[in-house]
Amino acid sequence: MGNLKTKELTQIGYADNKQRSLAVNMIAKHFKHYSKTEAINLLTGIRQQPDAHLNNAITGKIAETFISKIHEPVSASYELKDQHGPLNIFGEENIEPSAIKQMELALKLPVSIRGALMPDAHNGYGLPIGGVLAVKNAVIPYGVGMDIGCRMALSIIDADERFLKRYTHQIKQAINDHTHFGIDGGLSESQYHEVLDSPVFNQTTLLKKLHGKAIKQLGSSGSGNHFVEFGLMAFYEDNALNLPPKQYFALLSHSGSRGLGANIARHYTQIAMDTCKLPREAQPLAWLNLDTEAGQEYWLSMNLAGDYAKACHDRIHANLLKALGLKALSQVENHHNFAWKDTLPDGTEAIIHRKGATPAHAGELGIIPxxxxxxxxxxxxKGNGDALQSASHGAGRATSRKEARENITGSAMKKMLTDAGVTLIGGSLDENPSAYKNIETVMAAQQQLIEVQGKFYPRIVRMDNE
Structure with a gap:
């Protein structure tokens, strides 16, 4: 049997190092003749019914770690700290004061360690969008957000503007036929991805119920600022992908975990608010301790939602490239609504929430639209510790959706797009370019955090027509 990977153990609920170490050692010593599937089934059974294994000389030690976690207080009340923890703000002059206040409030939680605000930050629910928060052994559902695993994906294609001009009609047809936007529904053609076979879908009652929705919505995109777009990519010299600095045709998508992630977020946010009582202004920041059953379930579900979001992008890109007879030279992708187990610059282990922020460890690639x-x-x-190894996830909204609708007419938006050389399929006034901060200003404010490798220029864009 091949070695069980950390990610595989995390997916089945082995959430801390002690559990994973016990599991790996037990399998290697007593069940080395097992296939990987048999080993995962055994470990899953121990997690699901630890009581049945308590008196077993071999599996009892692992079972004990789950028993102790389940028998914890159902509800507890907490006070906020008098002073907020350390906060670093990038591009503060373009961030609304209410977003900063939200971040300062989050840093008064007893579990908070430190935080950072990215230059695209703006007001959100719970954590501000663009907020990065490190906490001790806990996860805040609204610190991750409703769209768990919302992410970017970029395919660089060995073609250029000539392909775009020659096959404009076929590109528009493909993007119409092979994408779907909106809260409900999915693609007309049945989709498959190995994530649908994940054993994690059988780990909780909620995930079992959501499996059918996940099947139906695979390969589709949400509403709001989600998009699928074709455009032209220009690379800088000596880029990290080692691609010649010439013009490429490219496909870029932005979407998340659909109904699966939204239902997980709603379910565990309610549990967090019911069990973690905070002062009223901080209640949306209720957390789940990772040493509790609910905390483990959320962590398991969050990671599955992240894998599912990636699967949706995989299908979008595979379908479109196949329809146009194209192949990707290289692909880059990243989450920006998620929580990770990570180590702070001083060596402290923490859970880092990035709600609308791009992971930016040294050498890590990401996409900022x-x-x-x-x-x-x-x-x-660049792995900047002051930013908790993060960067912005986009330009960030400059106005609310209501203001965006009121501030521009359909004809003015059409002219703006025409001037930029962009064809829009669907879309709404909510998402007009003037509703966003200046991306150049945002990028200039985070030169300490990231190094630009190339620029993507949108040409044919599809969004939800809300």
């Missing part, structure tokens, strides 16, 4: 009419940036992280 602007708007439907402005460039997206391919970037490489």
């Amino acid at each position: 602007g708007s439907m009419a402005t460039p997206a940036y391919l970037v490489m992280g």
Whole structure:
């Protein structure tokens, strides 16, 4: 049997190092003749019914770690700290004061360690969008957000503007036929991805119920600022992908975990609020301790939602490239609504929430979009500890959706797109380019955090027509 990987153990609920170490050692010593599937089934059974294994000389030690976690207080009340923890703000002059206040409030939680605000930050629910928060052994569902695992995916294609001009009609047809946007529904053609076979779907009652929705919505995109777009990519010299610095055709998508992630978020946010009592202004920041059953379930479900979001992008890109007879030279992708187990610069282990922020560890690639009419940036992280190894996840909204609708007419938006050389399929006034901060200003405010590798210029964009 091949070695069980950390990610595989995490997916079945082995959430801490002690459990994973016990599991790996037990399998290697007593069940080395097992296949990987048999080993995972055994470990899953121990987690699901630890009582049945308590008196077993071999499996009892692992069972004990789950028993102790389940028998914890159902509900507890907490007070906020008098002073907020350390906070670093990037591009503060373009961040609304209410978003900063939200971040300062989050840093008064007893579990908070430190935080950072990215230059695209704006007001959100719970944590601000663009907020990065490190906490001790806990996860805040609204610190991750409703769209768990919302992410970017970029395929670089060995073609250029000539392909775009020659096959404009076919590109529009493909993007119409092979994408779906909106809260409900999915693609007309049945989709498959190995994530649908994940044993994690059988781990909780909620996930079992959501499996059918996940099947139906695979390969589709949400509403709001989610998009699928074709455009042109220009690389800088000596880029991290080692691609010649010439023009490429490219496909860029932005979407998340659909109904699966939204239902997980709602379910565990309610549990967190019911069991973690905070002062009223901080109640949306209720957390789940990772040493509790609910905390383990959320962590398991969150990771599955992240894998599912990736699967949706995989299908979008595979379907579109196949329809156009194209192949990707290289692909880059990243989450920006998620929580990770990570180590702070001082060596402290923490859970880092990035709600609308891009992971930017040293050498890590990510994508930061602007708007439907402005460039997206391919970037490489510098591992800046003050930013908790993060960067912005986009340009960030400059106005509310209501203000965006009131501030521009359909004809003015159409002219703006025409001037930018962009064809829009669907879309709404909510997402017009003027509703967003200036992406160049945002990028200039985070030069300490990332190094630009190339720029993507949107040309044919599809979004939800809300």
